[in-house]
Amino acid sequence: QLLEEIVASFHRKVLAGKRVLVTAGPTFEPIDPVRGITNLSSGKMGYAIARAAREAGAEVTLVSGPTALTTPYGVHRINVQTAQQMHDVVISHIRDEDVFIAVAAVADWKVVNASEQKLKKNTEGDAPQLQFEQNPDILAEVAALPHKPFCVGFAAESENLLQYGEEKRRKKGIPLLVGNIGHQTFGKDDNELVLFDERGHRRLPLASKQNLARQLIAEIAERL
Amino acid sequence: QLLEEIVASFHRKVLAGKRVLVTAGPTFEPIDPVRGITNLSSGKMGYAIARAAREAGAEVTLVSGPTALTTPYGVHRINVQTAQQMHDVVISHIRDEDVFIAVAAVADWKVVNASEQKLKKNTEGDAPQLQFEQNPDILAEVAALPHKPFCVGFAAESENLLQYGEEKRRKKGIPLLVGNIGHQTFGKDDNELVLFDERGHRRLPLASKQNLARQLIAEIAERL
Numbered sequence: 132q133l134l135e136e137i138v139a140s141f142h143r144k145v146l147a148g149k150r151v152l153v154t155a156g157p158t159f160e161p162i163d164p165v166r167g168i169t170n171l172s173s174g175k176m177g178y179a180i181a182r183a184a185r186e187a188g189a190e191v192t193l194v195s196g197p198t199a200l201t202t203p204y205g206v207h208r209i210n211v212q213t214a215q216q217m218h219d220v221v222i223s224h225i226r227d228e229d230v231f232i233a234v235a236a237v238a239d240w241k242v243v244n245a246s247e248q249k250l251k252k253n254t255e256g257d258a259p260q261l262q263f264e265q266n267p268d269i270l271a272e273v274a275a276l277p278h279k280p281f282c283v284g285f286a287a288e289s290e291n292l293l294q295y296g297e298e299k300r301r302k303k304g305i306p307l308l309v310g311n312i313g314h315q316t317f318g319k320d321d322n323e324l325v326l327f328d329e330r331g332h333r334r335l336p337l338a339s340k341q342n343l344a345r346q347l348i349a350e351i352a353e354r355l
Numbered sequence: 356q357l358l359e360e361i362v363a364s365f366h367r368k369v370l371a372g373k374r375v376l377v378t379a380g381p382t383f384e385p386i387d388p389v390r391g392i393t394n395l396s397s398g399k400m401g402y403a404i405a406r407a408a409r410e411a412g413a414e415v416t417l418v419s420g421p422t423a424l425t426t427p428y429g430v431h432r433i434n435v436q437t438a439q440q441m442h443d444v445v446i447s448h449i450r451d452e453d454v455f456i457a458v459a460a461v462a463d464w465k466v467v468n469a470s471e472q473k474l475k476k477n478t479e480g481d482a483p484q485l486q487f488e489q490n491p492d493i494l495a496e497v498a499a500l501p502h503k504p505f506c507v508g509f510a511a512e513s514e515n516l517l518q519y520g521e522e523k524r525r526k527k528g529i530p531l532l533v534g535n536i537g538h539q540t541f542g543k544d545d546n547e548l549v550l551f552d553e554r555g556h557r558r559l560p561l562a563s564k565q566n567l568a569r570q571l572i573a574e575i576a577e578r579l
Contacts, residue, residue, distance in 0.1 A: 162392065165460070165511065165541065170389045199423030236389065239476045240483065249511075252463045252489065259464065263482030287389065287473075317389065 135182075135204035142345070144188030145352035151189040152228040152280070153181045154221065154235035154269070156196035158214045162261065163246040170236045171317040174198035176285075177234035179344035181206045187348050189230070194220050196235055214238045214266035221269050225280065230351060232283040233270040236317075241266050274304045281355055283347075287311040296327045306354065309347065326350060359406075359428035366569070368412030369576035375413040376452045376504070377405040378445065378459035378493070380420035382438045386485065387470040394460045395541040398422035400509075401458035403568035405430045411572050413454070418444050420459055438462045438490035445493050449504065454575060456507040457494040460541075465490050498528045505579055507571075511535040520551045530578065533571065550574060 155177020161167045174195060181193040182203035193208045194217055202208040211217045214237045225231060240263040250259050274282045282305040286296050292310045300308035310332075312323040324335040324343055335346055379401020384392045398419060405417040406427035417432045418441055426432040435441045438461045449455060464487040474483050498506045506529040510520050516534045524532035534556075536547040548559040548567055559570055 159395075165394045165396075166392060166462075167394070168386065168390060168392050170391070171383075172389075238390075239474075250463075258487030258489070261485055265476065265482070 139186040139205070142186040142188075145349060146184055146230075147188035149189045149229040149355070150192075150227055151181075151184040151230040151232065152192045152194065152221065152224055153177055153184065153232045154194045154196075154217060154237070155181065156198040156200075157236050158196045158217060158238045159212045160214065160238045160241045160266075161212075161245045162242050162259070163248065163250045165249055168238060168240075168242065169197075170238070172196075172236035173318040174200050174235075175318070175320065176311075176322060176340050176344070177232075178203060179340040180232055180234055180347060183341070183344035183348040184230075184232075186345070187352065192224060192228075194224075194235070214241060214269070218267045218269045218272070221273065225273055225276065226278075228280040229355065230283070231270075231273050231280045232351075233273075234285050236287065237269060238266055240264065268303075270305065271303050281306065281351065283351060284308045285311065287317070292325065293332065296325060296332065300327045307351065328354075363410040363429070366410040366412075369573060370408055370454075371412035373413045373453040373579070374416075374451055375405075375408040375454040375456065376416045376418065376445065376448055377401055377408065377456045378418045378420075378441060378461070379405065380422040380424075381460050382420045382441060382462045383436045384438065384462045384465045384490075385436075385469045386466050386483070387472065387474045389473055392462060392464075392466065393421075394462070396420075396460035397542040398424050398459075399542070399544065400535075400546060400564050400568070401456075402427060403564040404456055404458055404571060407565065407568035407572040408454075408456075410569070411576065416448060416452075418448075418459070438465060438493070442491045442493045442496070445497065449497055449500065450502075452504040453579065454507070455494075455497050455504045456575075457497075458509050460511065461493060462490055464488065492527075494529065495527050505530065505575065507575060508532045509535065511541070516549065517556065520549060520556065524551045531575065552578075 156174030157170045157172040159167045159169045178200050181191050185191045185205050191206045193206050243264045244262045270284050284305050296310040308327040310325040322340050323337045326333045380398030381394045381396040402424050405415050409415045409429050415430045417430050467488045468486045494508050508529050510523050520534040532551040534549040546564050547561045550557050
């Protein structure tokens, strides 16, 4: 904590007086009381961004899916499990925020016929029949608010990132989209990013997620 | 490490010269390159048992699904993701083992039509159609081997544990089954157990998972 505080004191307070809401980690969509659908997001990039925003002087709220990470010093963390819960927490807090950075790998679908009892294997080998329904699109919903914060989205695509990144930015209606070069980044400590904005795209070369998070916070601060 | 070594030196070496294989954690069954089905197992109970077995003098191999836990000192850990991978590692090692303790919460089903590309949401709201197939039953397969180790199973049931525990023990063909009182134990540091054997059942009252693990290792050592 003391070390984090000292590190923070050396950073320029480019977000002083600003409120930043960050989502991070995967979501977990229950199938029954113990099973569920999730993804390989570790939460590292989102936590690094929350920490960098706080170092830059912002008041930071971190809405986090299940991760094994420690909350960055001085950051207010709210834990959620499902995409719907993440949506509800974000929507109830977003009114007062200046910046919204949607880093979480939110499940696109939820299981509508989740079981209240643990599903059992039976001798016939019958498999569960899961029915899915789309989850709310948190980022698109925030970006469509009349008094919206500055919105930043993330994309993790397994192919055609350059083409898909700009499409996604326009479709979501956001000024800045951050693309991960490949989904191989999940769980890693290093990453490579591409920033998409109305002027085009720009690469942030391979670096630690914490270093990239600081660069991203500087880019956001310039745009406010 | 030094502390763990000192702690271990105070324990009776009831498993000296024995080889113990422990499975722990959840498994992760891919749906596509980033998504998958998992469960809420933290791996804590399995890791505590691996540590207790090693304290008791055993040579311990820990076959672990994805967890955020640190490998106990002196334990040989092999990481796996899917139930099939856990099966293959266990079967290739089991020949030399004296005790097999199946603590992992292994997925009963795998997704047979997993996608090689990340599934995309489309505007029609089409949901993925997942087809499932039963995974191999690792414990039952080991318990059916001609030269089998002493086999210990775990059950985490949301209801009727006392009835279901004994049924499961007989069906799997194992001498000792350990029941968790409720699946609420997932992720917790404390637990309550019920041991089922041919003589009946016996409760191990609420205690830390590490304490319960040591009691369980003592129970196993008495039966070898």
